[in-house]
Amino acid sequence: MKGFSTRNLKYMRQFAGEYQDIEFVQQLVAQLPWGHNVFLMDLVRDKEARLFYIKEAIEHGWSRNIMVMQIELGLHKRQGKAITNFKEKLPSPQSDLAHYTLKDPYIFDFLSIGKDAHEREVEKGLVGHMEKFLLELGEGFAFVGRQFHLDVGDEDFFVDLLFYHLKLRCFIVIELKDNKFKPEYAGKMNFYLSAVDDLLKHETDQPSIGLILCKSKNDVLAKYTLKDMTKPIGLAEYRVTENLPESIKTALPTIEELEAELSKVSDQEK
Incomplete structure (x- = not known):
């Protein structure tokens, strides 16, 4: 496959594996840019916490930088x-x-x-x-x-x-x-x-x-x-x-x- 780096292919496999059995989450992550999803997979391991940030990013239209800042400041805990x-x-x-x-x-x-x-x-x-x-x-x-x-x-x-x-x-x-x-x-x-x-x-x-x-x-x-x-x-x-x-x-x-x-x-x- 041309145009995809090894790193990107790794994220695609991870993405497909983590969301394959949860249809409503699939519908949500489809509304986020790919870069947002990559950072979410890297920074948020807990599935419930990740779902929180997915919903918040969609609802408030967060840029990638704003989303990362909210993750680093532990918004889901506050x-x-x-x-x-x-x-x-x-x-x-x-x-x-x-x-x-x-x-x-x-x-x-x-x-x-x-x-x-x-x-x-x-x-x-x-x-x-x-x-x-x-x-x-x-x-x-x-x-x-x-x-x-x-x-x-x-x-x-x-x-x-x-x-x-x-x-x-x-x-x-x-x-x-x-x-x-x-x-x-x-x-x-x-x-x-x-x-x-x-x-x-x-x-x-x-x-x-x-x-x-x-x-x-x-x-x-x-x-x-x-x-x-x-x-x-x-x-x-x-x-x-x-x-x-x-x-x-x-x-x-x-x-x-x-x-x-x-x-x-x-x-x-x-």
């Missing part, structure tokens, strides 16, 4: 893993979709600002790299504002980050905490969600959702805290590390670039 009270506070199927939308942990490797960064540093960095931040949040998030002002009873309040989710049709309030989760964080989020629902939510919107991102959490404490909250709230950890997948290192900003960008944001706020 998607839908946040602790939430959505099942009790949201109607079905909104509760299931909202729960699946959130991850745990969130990986903010692109910030490259170190593990001890304070929440305001992380917040500025996320806004400064909004494209990468939105990619990690997932499809459907539209940025509304940072330190978004809420006037409640003639007093000023500011939520860290405000988004609108196009699929869920609701506002999402994100609060960043640079320490371990504390129960009082949920009470504050409950208040913010009440204010957003009253001041911003349109009558056709779904109830607003809160996401608290902490450096660490006690799962038992988190579940007890969210159990009796009146608003739908999710809780997850976030990671800011120096260990980056090789495939995305070259695309990330240097420390100097990030410092310059944060300085620019800081100067604009003065």
Whole structure:
């Protein structure tokens, strides 16, 4: 056979052998470019995990590089893993979709600002790299504002980050905490969600959702805290590390670039 390398023929045999008995998977992989399938066979040995990435790549139209990045960041282990009270506070199927939308942990490797960064540093960095931040949040998030002002009873309040989710049709309030989760964080989020629902939510919107991102959490404490909250709230950890997948290192900003960008944001706020 002309035009096929030995390596390509090896992948073709592997491809035929691995999917020959699973018709619905055959139909799915047929929707992916050959290069995507080669990387999936090389990088994802577990069949269930591979099926996850096949479905996600098709649904979201991932490029090969984006797919590889999501594999290296272990998306299949994080998607839908946040602790939430959505099942009790949201109607079905909104509760299931909202729960699946959130991850745990969130990986903010692109910030490259170190593990001890304070929440305001992380917040500025996320806004400064909004494209990468939105990619990690997932499809459907539209940025509304940072330190978004809420006037409640003639007093000023500011939520860290405000988004609108196009699929869920609701506002999402994100609060960043640079320490371990504390129960009082949920009470504050409950208040913010009440204010957003009253001041911003349109009558056709779904109830607003809160996401608290902490450096660490006690799962038992988190579940007890969210159990009796009146608003739908999710809780997850976030990671800011120096260990980056090789495939995305070259695309990330240097420390100097990030410092310059944060300085620019800081100067604009003065």
